[in-house]
Amino acid sequence: xxFGLFRRKKKKEGSRxxxxxxxxxxxxxxxxxxxxxxxxxxxxxxTPDKDMLGQIKRYVAxxxxxxEENVRVQLEEHNGYVVxxxxxxxx
Amino acid sequence: xxxxxxxxxxxxxxxxTTITANIGCALASFGEKVCLIDADVGLKNLxxxxxxxxxxxxxxxxxxxxxxxxxxxxxxxxxxKELHLLAASQIATKEMLSPEDMKRITSELYNDFDFIxxxxxxxxxxxxxxxxAPAERALVITTPELPAITDADRVIGLLDNAGISEENVRxxxxxxxxxxxKRGDMLTTEDxxxxxxxxxxxxxxxxxxxxxxxxxxxxVILNGNKGRNSVGRxxxxxxxxxxxxxxxxxKDFETTPNKGFLxxxxxxxGRN
Numbered sequence: 001x002x003f004g005l006f007r008r009k010k011k012k013e014g015s016r017x018x019x020x021x022x023x024x025x026x027x028x029x030x031x032x033x034x035x036x037x038x039x040x041x042x043x044x045x046x047t048p049d050k051d052m053l054g055q056i057k058r059y060v061a062x063x064x065x066x067x068e069e070n071v072r073v074q075l076e077e078h079n080g081y082v083v084x085x086x087x088x089x090x091x
Numbered sequence: 092x093x094x095x096x097x098x099x100x101x102x103x104x105x106x107x108t109t110i111t112a113n114i115g116c117a118l119a120s121f122g123e124k125v126c127l128i129d130a131d132v133g134l135k136n137l138x139x140x141x142x143x144x145x146x147x148x149x150x151x152x153x154x155x156x157x158x159x160x161x162x163x164x165x166x167x168x169x170x171x172k173e174l175h176l177l178a179a180s181q182i183a184t185k186e187m188l189s190p191e192d193m194k195r196i197t198s199e200l201y202n203d204f205d206f207i208x209x210x211x212x213x214x215x216x217x218x219x220x221x222x223x224a225p226a227e228r229a230l231v232i233t234t235p236e237l238p239a240i241t242d243a244d245r246v247i248g249l250l251d252n253a254g255i256s257e258e259n260v261r262x263x264x265x266x267x268x269x270x271x272x273k274r275g276d277m278l279t280t281e282d283x284x285x286x287x288x289x290x291x292x293x294x295x296x297x298x299x300x301x302x303x304x305x306x307x308x309x310x311v312i313l314n315g316n317k318g319r320n321s322v323g324r325x326x327x328x329x330x331x332x333x334x335x336x337x338x339x340x341x342k343d344f345e346t347t348p349n350k351g352f353l354x355x356x357x358x359x360x361g362r363n
Contacts, residue, residue, distance in 0.1 A: 013275070014274055014275020014276045015275070015276050016272070016275045016276060016277060016278055016279070016282070017275075019237055019277075019278050019282075020278060020282050022237060023237055023240055023241070023278065023282065023283075023286050024286060026237070026241050026244075027240075027241065027244050027286045027287070072252075087252055
């Protein structure tokens with residue numbers, strides 16, 4: 001037991017790499033979304049996406065009784081899906 | 092005219108309140124006029140972290156209810172005459188305060204201070220929305236562990252949605268253990284920065300001095316920690332950066348917490 005004090009521990013591989021890989025996997029799929037135009041052609045999304053976003057804005061503003069400038073609509077691509085994200089500010 | 096910061100994190104227990112108190116003191120030690128606002132209504136800790144719990148007469152709720160003006164509710168710090176606190180109320184809920192209330196309160200204090208720093212509660216619900224409402228910039232606090240970092244990432248996204256874009260967000264890494272990084276058992280500052288994609292404002296080492304000063308209700312820079320290698324120096328570095336000084340982040344690594352004799356022996360014999 002006494003001599004155990006002087007024995008060097010076998011060097012284990014640190015856990016940093018695991019943490020880094022896991023962090024990358026979690027974060028990359030979450031916040032850093034890709035603008036939809038970078039991955040899907042205009043023909044697929046529909047060229048008049050400005051018009052589409054405007055219509056969604058108008059509808060949401062009317063539905064929730066808020067000003068149109070309080071509605072933000074974004075198109076994003078997540079894992080092969082086109083996702084329409086609508087943020088409504090109620091104050 | 093004040094620069095308005097919110098100190099936030101998403102995850103609880105990462106050190107928001109302690110950091111808010113210490114940054115406030117460090118800024119005041121440079122002669123800045125500072126107002127700290129505790130937005131953690133219902134729990135309130137900032138007055139305790141600053142050792143001002145016995146001086147609080149009015150709270151933010153009294154201001155919201157029109158009993159007193161924001162200036163009348165401020166508590167002045169014992170040592171730093173230019174440091175003020177607007178305390179939260181314990182007998183209230185976060186719903187009793189609105190983002191508009193926060194905007195109104197800060198707008199009334201705007202011309203009297205150089206810095207207004209809002210200490211946000213943990214979470215991303217009403218309390219968080221109240222805290223970020225008046226802020227133009229944010230300090231996001233994380234520790235070098237995955238749950239805290241991923242919550243920080245979520246918060247950065249929410250701040251962006253609320254109009255505080257990434258260029259106005261800075262990251263503070265708290266409880267950083269250089270020895271664990273050296274051993275390969277902790278994420279490096281680069282790993283964290285790379286994944287969160289925001290610039291660093293400071294790296295605070297894991298230090299017992301912070302717990303000791305917190306026990307005494309004395310911010311760490313006032314508790315005999317102003318030396319060259321002390322943790323108080325990091326808060327001064329952060330304050331300098333907030334004032335616009337171009338101070339390298341490497342300066343924060345110049346502080347090394349004291350190691351005990353046993354720790355030293357363990358290291359020599361490779362038991363650590």
